[in-house]
Amino acid sequence: MAKLVFLGRLQSVAGEAERTVASGPLETVLAALEPDLSLALLDERVRFALNGTLLGDHGGIVLSPGDELAFLPPVSGG
Amino acid sequence: MAKLVFLGRLQSVAGEAERTVASGPLETVLAALEPDLSLALLDERVRFALNGTLLGDHGGIVLSPGDELAFLPPVSGG
């Protein structure tokens, strides 16, 4: 199993701050989510962090057991 | 009698912070002081304040009894 973490407004879309999912290719993981949630996660302004490291490229991600993938929408102004 | 107040380094020249003098025209008052003190007081960068009000013009000053004339050298940076 792997963990998805939803930050900011993505938390409201998901209805929770994190979710445990089956490990595997990210596209398979996303396809199993609610369509509005997977659409929101794939917004081009959303950044990904895998196990605490920001990813520059969002292609070819495969979640291994124990991985934590965070979805980071643009931060709020102040 | 009137009072002269010496600020900053003028205090060191006068050897005291203030001095009581006979009232009368300022030139008469200054002529009665030590020459090095009157010279220091007349330095063009020294401003005068009569009874708490800065004077723009240093000419024709006559000290009345009870007057306080302060001599203000340039303030220190810092």
Add this chain to the structure above:
Amino acid sequence: MIDVRLLDRPFIPGAFIGAFTHAHPGLGGVCTFVGEVRSEDGVEALELSHYAPLTLPGMQALAQRAAGRFDLMGILILHRTGVLHPGEPIVCVSAAATHRRAAFDAVDFAMDHLKSDSWFWKREKRGGEWHWIEPRAEDHADKARWD
């Protein structure tokens, strides 16, 4: 001294600034900015969420950049998380330096970058309902001053 903290409950800036200042005896000056939650527009509360693996490390990197760019003796960056109410301090940045200009510029720089570059997401409660706050173009313009 570089001191960077995330605080999850109300804090008194003076308590941190006093200790920070005493850690740098004989400095020239300390510039401090404390930002508070504004009490306007009917905002009842503000909630800041963060992502632990990124947020504090990002603030520490920012403090290092400020210390490297300006001639500082130290920098203090405090940021709240959690639910805040109007009037509570949300951020405090303090810089100690021999010269005032360096202290001022470092605080200004850190504030501009904290607002646009830090991993915080905010939502505010108005009329009993929470609303996410979107990014503002203005913050990016503030940050661009330093590029």
Add this chain to the structure above:
Amino acid sequence: MIDVRLLDRPFIPGAFIGAFTHAHPGLGGVCTFVGEVRSEDGVEALELSHYAPLTLPGMQALAQRAAGRFDLMGILILHRTGVLHPGEPIVCVSAAATHRRAAFDAVDFAMDHLKSDSWFWKREKRGGEWHWIEPRAEDHADKARWD
């Protein structure tokens, strides 16, 4: 709120800033600068003298000008007189505003003018002897930024 004071003994800036901040609930932010006596060049002590009929009124006029020029909720200006030792606070300027930029600029403006325009005369003790400090061209340049 405009609060301007001459203080003839050591003070803790935080004690004044805390009260000043609480007098403006819901502000956006407070910028503060605290200047301390530097411990360099073998300076043992610093003495500041002032002229009561001019010094405090001059500081009050400066605070009014800053409040008129920037969009402030309040400004606090504290200045020491008498004998100070390295590490003691000598000046504290704090500005509260809805927007950070106004608070920063007001403190910067007040500090630049306090250094060159205020009626303080300073002498420092080195090797047991007092020496008057002369004006510096640099301070006039700082002030000229605002003309």
